[in-house]
Amino acid sequence: MKINDVILQTATKLVLFVIILFSIHLFFAGHYYPGGGFIGGLMTAAAIVLLLLAFDLKTVAKILPFDFKKVTAIGLLFAVGTGAGALLFDAPFLTHAFTDAYLPLLGKTSLHTAVLFDIGVYLVVIGVTLTIIQTIGESE
């Protein structure tokens, strides 16, 4: 007998975007309000876990064709790269810089290299969580 979990799947499809939006919000708000790369990454990972629960590993792998180990590596690269970038400007490792810029659509925006570092954290957390969950899920 095939279990029909149409309610779960449909709910997932709706809720997923809310969670992801929330996680992106947490991520971007991090510098001013509670949140940041770590919790943002965990929330995104949680969204994907929900997808895993509603569907199955293969389907999710088809939807999100990422190798999450590589995501971890890219995240680390972001973090190290942000740090190393400071060296090019004759500043100590991991010195951040920020500026206020007037962007075409967004108006006055504060740009900060710490965000690049946080992207690193965000990607690492997603990569790590999903690597662990996928690996354990696939193992017999």
Next chain:
Amino acid sequence: MSLLHLAIISPLLLALLVPIFYRYFRQIHTGWFLLPLPILLFIYFLQFISHTKNGEVITETAPWIPSFGVDFAVRIDGLGLLFALLITGIGSLVVLYSVYYLSKEHEKLNTFYIYLLLFMTAMLGVVLSDNLIVLYAFWELTSFSSFLLIGYWYHRERSRYGAQKSMIITVLGGLSMLGGILLLHIMTGTFNISEIILQSGDIVNHVLFIPAMLCFLLGAFTKSAQFPFHIWLPDAMEAPTPVSAYLHSATMVKAGIYLVARMTPVFAHDGIWIWLVAGFGIVTLFWGSFSAVKQTDLKGILAFSTVSQLGMIMSLLGIGAAALHYPQLDDSFYTVATTAAVFHLVNHATFKGSLFMVAGIIDHETGTRDIRRLGGLMNFMPITFTLAIIGTFSMAGIPPFNGFLSKEMFFTGMVRVLEMDIFNLETWGFLFPVIAWIASVFTFIYSMVLLFKTFTGKHQPDKLPKTPHEAPIGLLISPIILASLVIVFGFFPNILSHNIISPAMESILPGLLVEGQAFDVHIYFWHGFTVELFMTIGVIALGTLLYFTYPKWSRVYGIFTERFSLNRAYDSLIENSQTGSYNFTKTYMNGSIRTYLVYIFSFFVFILSVSLVAKNAFVYDTSNVSQIRIYEIIIVLIMAIASVTILFAKSRLTAIILLGAVGYSVALFFVVFRAPDLALTQLVIETVSVALFLLCFYHLPKKRHEERMSFKLTNLLISIAVGAVFTLIALSAHSSKFFEPISQYYVENTYEKAAGKNMVNVILVDFRGFDTLFEICVLGIAALGIYAMIKLRMTRGKEG
């Protein structure tokens, strides 16, 4: 780097070439290539006699580690030269002897000669170094090369045993000597022996003086096989006979004698030195000669004989050092013991070297060294017999050989102890001549056993592996040279006295001579009817009597051997320390993680509580404690209930859920204490870890039934103690704040400098971003680790 340095290390350099000689000149015995070197060195050192005779001292220095005051300083004075001549002279004879002794077809000659050359360098270095650290380095090289030489026939179990035993004992002494060197350096600030001697008067009351002396004496006693460390020497007889002749009679075992002689000016200002050196020497003399009588192996007799003779030299050095306490030098009344020591040192090297070579010849020509199987060899080996007569008679102290002269002087020295009135020698000093006399009787007996049991009596051809015949001339050259020296020194002892003995005594007893004066060393055969002469007559009479009645009293040894066997003590010490440490390790390293955690936690509790009490560090101060609110009390209650319930939970599932409850309560705490970032993270992480715990729970083996955690009193006590100690520490840490926290800086600068308002996040990515970088590395490593553990699971059978 002078010619002198080169002379010392030249054997080492030659050793590098030995493999070439051995490999490419197979038809020529490798020993021939080496023979010129010790002869050249002997001639080289001979020319220094003209200098040392006049009291000159030759010094050369090559820097080695100047910043630590360690230089390769070489000093040639009377004592060093005497030893250098012994080493090179007997070394030449031994190399010559070994050429005929070791077969070039059956033996690994390259290793043998490399070890021998290594030893020669080491020994020259020991006796000529003026720097104590350099001396120590060469000293250990002698132990090491001796170890290699004893274990030369490494396929024999006894060789390996003997090598290991000698290594353990001599290295024990060597390390103790290193301790003594360092103590001397602390006292004097220099490693240079000649400089230390200059300061010897000042350090005698230093608190480290006695420890340094004891360390040096342990080094000297182990190396020179003094009682009770003599046990390695008889077992070292498993070495090839040239090695026994060279190392274990003439040179290495005299390194300890050398050390005592060299250090006499430093340490002899204290009576303890005299008592210890003379006391151990005289006991060794007696025990060695007593034990030698019961041996049945030729080399065994010679080994114990060596022990005994070394004890005799040692006791003479001890007594002779007393002369330093008599400022006036009246007709060498007290220095005669030192004269005897140096003279006997030379004599012993000559006759013992030749006797070992004789034993080697007998072994070589008959196939055995057991005196119960030998006998009646006189007719087969007349030359060897003659050599043996000279050697044994000299050893027993029978005129007209040199042993007689040194034994007479030995008695003189011992008798004069009776006249000394320092360091309580007047009370117990009479023991010295008495023991010396008894020991000489035994010396006489074993010398006669050695000679007559081997060469006279009935010939037993059926018991011998080979038909005995006279040795080839090559084997005989070296013992003939040594035996003729025995006779020459016997009849013309004064060729030695001014050239060798007097300068050596100046090194041992410096400062006794005024300018232009020399030690009056004059050795006579005939003293007149003195006490010593009657003692010698008594020795010969009683010795002869005891030799012929030996079967009647030999049962004495049956009682003594089992009861006083030091070998048994050594073996059981080694075995007990092995089994003891094995059992000890097995007891505390039992492989149970629980036990190790008990150790770790008890150690924690012990160290922390002791330091809390010892430093009187516990403070309790409530002045900066904030108000406790009702939420906090509720959450603490929830956490406490959950934690206690975990302990008594019957099912694991309950424990996991309760753990989750604790985790969420912590998140609530973060909310109450206004840490939103922490609360968010804690909630998510707690969820993930509870899910992982459930995963583990799900995969537990099915057959394990659920049961409550078993109760152990130690666990309870330790956990309570850990909790209590940490609570106390946290309370006192909180009650004693010494500095303002630095958080004010972050509050002020989070927006000003880092353009952020979330202080936690700004600290994480900006102020302290370096930590975060590596925390995400930790996460990455954990993920890769889990991936590797699960994916790369090797099946056991495949990997084997």
